[in-house]
Amino acid sequence: MGASHVRGLAAEGARIAVCDVLDEEGKALAEGLPGAQYHHLDVTDEEAWQSVVRTVEDTFGSVDVLVNNAGIVHFGGVEEQSPEHFRRILDVNVVGTFLGMHTVLPGMRRRGHGSVVNISSAAGLMGFSEGIGYVTSKWGIRGMTKAAALDMAGSGVRVNSVHPGVIRTPMGESAAPGLFADQPVPRIGEPEEVTRMVLFLACDDASYTTGGEFLVDGGQTIGHVGQAHATAGR
Numbered sequence: 536m537g538a539s540h541v542r543g544l545a546a547e548g549a550r551i552a553v554c555d556v557l558d559e560e561g562k563a564l565a566e567g568l569p570g571a572q573y574h575h576l577d578v579t580d581e582e583a584w585q586s587v588v589r590t591v592e593d594t595f596g597s598v599d600v601l602v603n604n605a606g607i608v609h610f611g612g613v614e615e616q617s618p619e620h621f622r623r624i625l626d627v628n629v630v631g632t633f634l635g636m637h638t639v640l641p642g643m644r645r646r647g648h649g650s651v652v653n654i655s656s657a658a659g660l661m662g663f664s665e666g667i668g669y670v671t672s673k674w675g676i677r678g679m680t681k682a683a684a685l686d687m688a689g690s691g692v693r694v695n696s697v698h699p700g701v702i703r704t705p706m707g708e709s710a711a712p713g714l715f716a717d718q719p720v721p722r723i724g725e726p727e728e729v730t731r732m733v734l735f736l737a738c739d740d741a742s743y744t745t746g747g748e749f750l751v752d753g754g755q756t757i758g759h760v761g762q763a764h765a766t767a768g769r
């Protein structure tokens with residue numbers, strides 16, 4: 536999904552710093568975009584964040600938009616998930632998002648302008664079985680987005696969260712196909728559909744919008760189609 540966001544932002548004229556731990560894929564993506572840079576960045580590494588952001592600010596002048604997209608999932612219920620996996624999910628998804636904001640927000644505040652888009656999930660709005668670590672992390676991202684938006688009040692910097700449903704990526708395609716039958720938009724989502732929301736929040740079209748949670752989930756989180764009817768008939 537990050538690749539789609541990068542292409543969408545580049546098409547709007549942004550200069551892009553692609554960051555990932557998958558160097559080959561990241562470099563190939565950046566090479567296809569005029570003026571883009573690739574940086575190896577493990578989002579759990581505070582020093583790496585400092586060094587990457589310094590380089591980007593030195594070469595581009597500023598970081599105006601941060602999309603905190605990196606994320607991992609390990610499926611497992613509360614009884615089965617290993618504490619190691621639980622901690623690892625929180626480290627990448629929650630601490631990684633915190634470190635991104637912690638590193639770029641001072642520069643945005645100095646310049647009086649900026650937008651942070653934190654990628655949460657439908658799992659940041661509801662519970663899912665077998666997803667204790669992931670659900671915890673995505674609720675965490677939703678909450679820290681609001682806390683950070685308040686911390687940046689009056690600074691000209693906005694912080695919002697995006698909540699994709701099941702999206703066609705290696706992560707999303709691991710979801711059961713049956714999931715869509717009782718969803719209001721009964722199909723998997725495309726990365727570009729999430730990108731359009733990211734672009735809106737990244738730019739001044741969303742100038743009166745901060746601390747908000749934005750769903751791109753095909754209606755997944757509002758309930759199940761036909762459920763009340765089926766229950767009444769029992």
Ligand SMILES: NC(=O)c1ccc[n+]([C@@H]2O[C@H](COP(=O)([O-])OP(=O)(O)OC[C@H]3O[C@@H](n4cnc5c(N)ncnc54)[C@H](O)[C@@H]3O)[C@@H](O)[C@H]2O)c1
Nearest residue numbers: 536555556577578604605606656699700701702704706707
């Ligand atoms: N695909 C879905 O259905 C779905 C739904 C809701 C939310 N999301 C969220 O959207 C985001 C993107 O997911 P995706 O589906 O494209 O997943 P993906 O697994 O295809 O991509 C995740 C990316 O994060 C990178 N990454 C993982 N650990 C990292 C680390 N420590 N440092 C830097 N980069 C790291 C991976 O290398 C990969 O490029 C994630 O935050 C995910 O939780 C996905």
